[in-house]
Amino acid sequence: MTNLSAVEGMIFNVQHYCIHDGPGIRTTVFMKGCPLRCLWCQNPESHSMCHQIFFTAEKCAGCGKCIPACPIGAIHIQDGKAVTNRNLCQSCGVCTTVCLHEARNMMGTRVSAGEVFNKIEQDKIFYEESGGGATLSGGEPLFQSEFAASVLSLCKKAGIHTALETSGYARWDILQLVLPYVDLLLFDLKHMDPSEHQKCTGVSNELIKDNVIRIYHQQKKPVIIRIPVIPGYNDSLENIEATAEFVACKLGASVPVNLLPFHRLGESKNERMGVQGLLFNSIPPSEQHLKELKEIFVSHGLTVQIGG
Amino acid sequence: MNERVKKLKQRLYVHKYPLCIEKFRLITKSLEKTEGDPEILRRAKTLANVLDNITVFIEDDELIVGNVASKPMGLEIDHDYGTWSQEEIDALKEEGYTISPEDEEELKTLNHYYKGKSLVSRMGEILFDNERLWPFVQSGMVLPPWKSKGEGSGGGYAQGGMGLGPGLYLMGIDFAKILNDGLYKIIEEAEEELQRVKYIDADSVKKTYFLKSVLITHKAIIRFADRFADLAAEMEQRETNAVRKQELERIAETCRRVPAKPARTFYEAMQSFWFIFLMITPSPTAAAGRFDQYMYPFYKKDIAEGRATDEDVLELLECLRIKDMQLNRVSGKLNRQKNSGMAKWHNWTIGGVTTEGEDATNELSYLILEAAKDCPTPHHTITVRVHEKTSDDFMLKALEVVKAGVGMPAFIGDKSYINFFVNNGVDLRDARDYIVTGCLDANLPGKSRTASIAMFIVPLVLEITFHNGVEPRSGRQIGLKTGALEDFQTFDDLLEAFKSQLAYFMELNAERDNIELIANQELLPDPVRSSFMVDAIKEGKALLDRTMPFENGAVMNPVGMINVADSLAAIKKLVFEEKTVTMKQLQEALSANWSGEEFEEIRKMCLEAPKYGNDDDYADLIAGDLYKFWAETTATFATALGGKHLPTAISITAHGPGGEMTGATPDGRYAGEVLADGTMSPMRGMDSGGPTAIIKSAVKIDQDPYQATLLNMKFHPSALESREDLLKLSSLIKTYFKFSGKHIQFNIVDRATLLDAQAHPEKHRDLVVRVAGYSAYFIQLGRAVQEEIIGRAEHDLQGVAN
């Protein structure tokens, strides 16, 4: 038997006191790597499995200390700010250690499941009082299935409630590795139409739909459906109607639905990573519109809330 | 808010606050006439002279009457706390206060009368030529620094309230007894006792003076209420509006009855309460105690008998909030820095357990919260006692008020608060009846009082340890010689040296406290508050002349302890473990205030060292050890009132001026920068794990020995949107208290709002924030405090969905 604690993976954050990622007070582990490329992605740092340099221009004092530190000369100063040649940069991280202004940070840490579990366990007293636990998020946690399974299994052994936040885009045998240790799934449904789904996320949705039905009916796992509401992309009344119909008929009226309104956090993140964002243009939905969408779910007998 | 409350509230926003001298004048006259009388009798007569002659008025729409100063929204110059220099008066005029030219002139004469008779000069008699104590009080280690012999420390006060000093006592009187028995009962008891005194010792003579002074003051209080009854009756005659006519009639009847006789209705109880509250102010720390408990029987009876509805009660509770807002206060410049924003801590304690250990929450507890939400004034403040059985509903109600953004209520944990008393030998039933006085300190109503609360700036001691007992900026040897830096071979050597210095200065603090206590005892005996303490008439002694059932006369209060803990953690790691920096280099970097490339790098290393507030044992255990040392050391010093010093840990806003005096510290802090706020809160920006990590760190500190501790958290509104969010926050609070945390309070404001308020104060006159145990209008705070509130770790919730 493998030593669960030793299994390694890439994460980019462990966030404590999360109150919108499942029941109670939770600790959410953000894992790197994702097979989807949603146009509206709020966590672009999750896409790649590699380390990345995160540069916050507002903090950079233009002191130039990082220039000689870089072993391959990937940095120069332009208009008083450090500029990194991302084609050269090896993400070795040396420059982050010399910057006195916290302008350069490394995104992504290689950690063992045991280390992640220790961080989760730190907040055990809060899970007990609030009915919370751990949530794996990302990125797509199933992208690192063995690691995810190890972390979750350690949690289960310690009596900690587990949730998995997933796009559901994974082969069934991968899901089967992880599901036994999951108490609750926060399952994204981004679009009902396969070709629109393909356009918005880079992949089709057949597998996703099959998976959620199997998880819910066959594996009898509790599921919460989460729908990002992205004006201009998936918020048409037809699509929302189709989504509500799918949840109500294919899953069941007792499956809770969360509507997650779009916001703009992701934009500056792309900039900080020196990554060209995908062509995308949307604005946060109005309250009125959200209410309208909410009504559609209600008319299908579903319980729906705005926000996670 | 109904129309009445709206109108009353609107009148609180005045352009200028009048400074008044009527009370000062009346006091002076009386003091001249009573020269030579025993001090306590003199003060009783003085109070009577004020109550019999000061201007009284009833404002339109008022239901609860009793003006706090001779002019609406006025502040009376307080004669008890030093004199107002021209410079101070001028400064006040610039800051939005007015004084008429005649009054300003007269004030100079009045001032003259008090030369050399203040508390400050009384303390000075001992301090000035004491070789240990004078440099100590000058150093500012106990705030504020006492700059020169003439000046004293901080200047005078002007404030609302009809009673006499002393001001900053932390105590609660027995309101239940007053409301239920009335003052006549106490007068009767005092008269009987007076006849029983046998003159066999010094105490019996003193007892006579005490009892006589109680008779004088209590009769005067009744006459004072009668003046309002007369006035209301007179106004009623002239009033043409039928509704108001009826109200005035009721006011007249009520003031004729209370506080002389027992209150029969909720309305009478409220009016009685307010008259008595006026007598225990001016005091920024006058506490209402367990208001929801002793007022409940009146409420219940009124409701049962159909005399009042919840709306009526709510209106009165809101009127009381307005009344409390009229009790303004301003102090000398130096104290203004220490306690910004018209600081006062008129604390109403609600919830908690009964003396039998059951949940004490009742309908009135909810209404008191509703009044704060509906009529969001910064005062009075509310503290919610939380215990295992506190219902979700009540927590939700309290959190809704927090969410409304008035920075209240504060939450405190019954478990640790009760442990504090029980561990100090108090009977469990008494302990369960504790109340919050001042910011967060616990007291037993009628059974204990804290009269000396020094703010001790701990990082200054670390600095002095670095300089072998020398105060670096003055060059004076004010501490012990604990060894040069090179002598410290191990971390423990350094820690040992620091602790010896600390214990040495703490003892000086304790001595200073005793001098203050006795000066207060001799100069400011207070028959009124004394008479409302347990067995007061039988004991026949003033507050500070007796040893109370629970004796906590002086508490010692460490400010900036977290900066020292973080500093020591950095030193331990960098100097003694990793050996990447030497003590000498570190000291040079501190002296240079981190400027210079080499020193900036050292600062970076210091910043990256473990910090308290991240659930990392490395720094947390050091913090725990320091707080333990402080608590144990404090308890070794006797007080002049017959007990021992007790530890408390609230910093109010002392971390601001305390930080200003302190040079760079090894936690990476620059010279002059504010210290960590609260006492359980991490240094600003040094926590990265969020609220749960802070709480995990805080519960590693044994808080039970402390009379109070303080943990501030600022939440973004997004953390409190839904009912579920509030329940989660509630469980966070309960978890903290389950593990013996004492206190937590939240500021719910987003950054943008605060920044906008700085830029456009006129648009945000209503914006209330929590400063430290008290709430204040944001725009009235000094710039530095504003910046700090903006900068306080904001636990915005990330972890957004994809």
Ligand code: SF4
């Ligand atoms: S990134 Fe940091 S080290 Fe580089 S120039 Fe900017 S401030 Fe200096």
Ligand code: SF4
């Ligand atoms: S991460 Fe390494 S290669 Fe990339 S810029 Fe920094 S020092 Fe250069």
